Amino acid sequence: MSQRAGESTPESERVRAATRLVPDSHAPADGAPAPRKTGLLVTFILGALAAVPPLSMDMYLPALPEVTRGLDSSASTIQVTLTTCLTGMALGQIVVGPMSDRLGRRRPLLIGLVAYVFATAICALAPTAEVLIAFRLLQGVTIAAGIVIARAVVRDMYDGLEMARFFSTLLLVSSLAPIIAPIIGGQVLRVTDWRGIFVVLTVIGAALTLLVWRRLPETLVPERRQTGGVRAALWVMRGLFADRVFTGYVLTNGFIFGTLFAYIAASPFVIQEVYGASPQTFSLIFAINALGLLIVGQINGKILVGRVRLERALGLGLVVVVLAGVALLMMAGGVFGTVGLVPIAVGLFVLTPALGLILPNTNALALMRSPHAAGSASALLGTSCYAVGAIASLLVGVGGKSSAAPMTAVQLGSAVAALVCFAALCRPWRDLTPQKAGH
Numbered sequence: 127m128s129q130r131a132g133e134s135t136p137e138s139e140r141v142r143a144a145t146r147l148v149p150d151s152h153a154p155a156d157g158a159p160a161p162r163k164t165g166l167l168v169t170f171i172l173g174a175l176a177a178v179p180p181l182s183m184d185m186y187l188p189a190l191p192e193v194t195r196g197l198d199s200s201a202s203t204i205q206v207t208l209t210t211c212l213t214g215m216a217l218g219q220i221v222v223g224p225m226s227d228r229l230g231r232r233r234p235l236l237i238g239l240v241a242y243v244f245a246t247a248i249c250a251l252a253p254t255a256e257v258l259i260a261f262r263l264l265q266g267v268t269i270a271a272g273i274v275i276a277r278a279v280v281r282d283m284y285d286g287l288e289m290a291r292f293f294s295t296l297l298l299v300s301s302l303a304p305i306i307a308p309i310i311g312g313q314v315l316r317v318t319d320w321r322g323i324f325v326v327l328t329v330i331g332a333a334l335t336l337l338v339w340r341r342l343p344e345t346l347v348p349e350r351r352q353t354g355g356v357r358a359a360l361w362v363m364r365g366l367f368a369d370r371v372f373t374g375y376v377l378t379n380g381f382i383f384g385t386l387f388a389y390i391a392a393s394p395f396v397i398q399e400v401y402g403a404s405p406q407t408f409s410l411i412f413a414i415n416a417l418g419l420l421i422v423g424q425i426n427g428k429i430l431v432g433r434v435r436l437e438r439a440l441g442l443g444l445v446v447v448v449l450a451g452v453a454l455l456m457m458a459g460g461v462f463g464t465v466g467l468v469p470i471a472v473g474l475f476v477l478t479p480a481l482g483l484i485l486p487n488t489n490a491l492a493l494m495r496s497p498h499a500a501g502s503a504s505a506l507l508g509t510s511c512y513a514v515g516a517i518a519s520l521l522v523g524v525g526g527k528s529s530a531a532p533m534t535a536v537q538l539g540s541a542v543a544a545l546v547c548f549a550a551l552c553r554p555w556r557d558l559t560p561q562k563a564g565h
Contacts, residue, residue, distance in 0.1 A: 186311060222238065278345075448542060
């Protein structure tokens with residue numbers, strides 16, 4: 127028998143009960159001060175916190191072939207340094223999020239930043255690939271504090287449309303960081319070796335730590351802090367996963383990040399080693415693709431939202447990525463004969479910007495399903511991205527660096543998995559209710 131509108135089911139009751147275990151972090155507590163406006167310096171600090179994770183990943187990319195030679199290791203082993211960093215970012219978000227809700231924002235953030243500086247400095251001095259892998263893991267765990275707490279500080283200080291606008295600013299910064307990071311890395315390699323990139327990141331981390339310590343105030347007042355801890359957070363997440371559609375969006379988001387991180391992990395070797403491009407040419411191609419992603423993302427937010435259903439824009443993006451993945455795999459597999467760098471670069475330029483129709487919309491649609499547990503939902507979305515990204519980067523490393531086929535195969539497989547999850551779990555054709563602009 128069909129369920130009448132408004133009638134509860136055991137499943138929906140379990141979800142609502144779980145999401146009530148932790149107070150809604152968006153709702154101000156009684157007697158809490160009104161949200162404060164950020165000054166220019168605080169805005170800069172929050173933007174820097176959002177930018178350091180992609181800087182830590184992408185400044186290092188042009189140096190991957192040099193690291194392989196410098197540490198006398200294999201390409202697959204050095205690509206594990208990307209996997210471990212991503213794994214650390216995934217695990218760190220689950221730990222730091224509940225911790226900051228209990229202890230406030232400043233203490234966990236400062237501890238994370240100090241540990242990040244230490245881990246990055248050790249990476250610069252790493253004598254072996256094994257040491258580099260271990261401290262890249264620690265680097266990922268510690269910088270996760272910046273990812274989680276930057277968003278939490280914005281939630282503490284803003285509400286409603288103002289919060290959405292500020293998040294758009296952070297999104298712009300985090301989208302620009304991957305554009306400039308490989309360019310910076312390529313230029314650093316002109317004057318020093320790969321270790322110099324980690325020296326630059328150490329200096330950036332130390333400067334940011336000092337700024338946070340001196341200029342970023344505590345934004346979570348004691349009366350709004352949670353006492354449930356990790357156990358309560360786990361119950362919330364269990365309740366969220368009871369929602370089939372929410373789970374579909376989380377999996378769609380995670381798998382599509384597998385497509386992105388397969389590109390991030392393998393493209394330095396594919397473009398430089400397989401197709402003979404210089405680090406500067408690789409940096410330029412990477413920057414163009416990142417710029418395309420930024421532009422499509424802004425088109426989605428400024429033009430499509432409110433005019434086109436989010437599910438339709440998301441579905442279009444998934445189809446484009448799958449088709450581009452098919453074309454790339456066929457080119458890498460020799461179906462069209464021997465192809466040069468230009469066709470591969472064009473295929474990547476079609477695939478990567480299309481993610482701008484997918485990533486913001488999966489996040490928005492998932493968070494619409496969890497208005498009373500947005501923080502936990504955000505943590506699950508972020509963790510799924512980095513967890514699947516870590517697996518994808520590991521797979522392309524195992525596949526070797528002799529051709530573009532491993533990269534394109536993982537990209538296509540991840541894109542197909544994302545499309546299947548979206549269609550099978552979210553079932554967008556069943557919801558014909560018009561979406562209001564701004565929702």
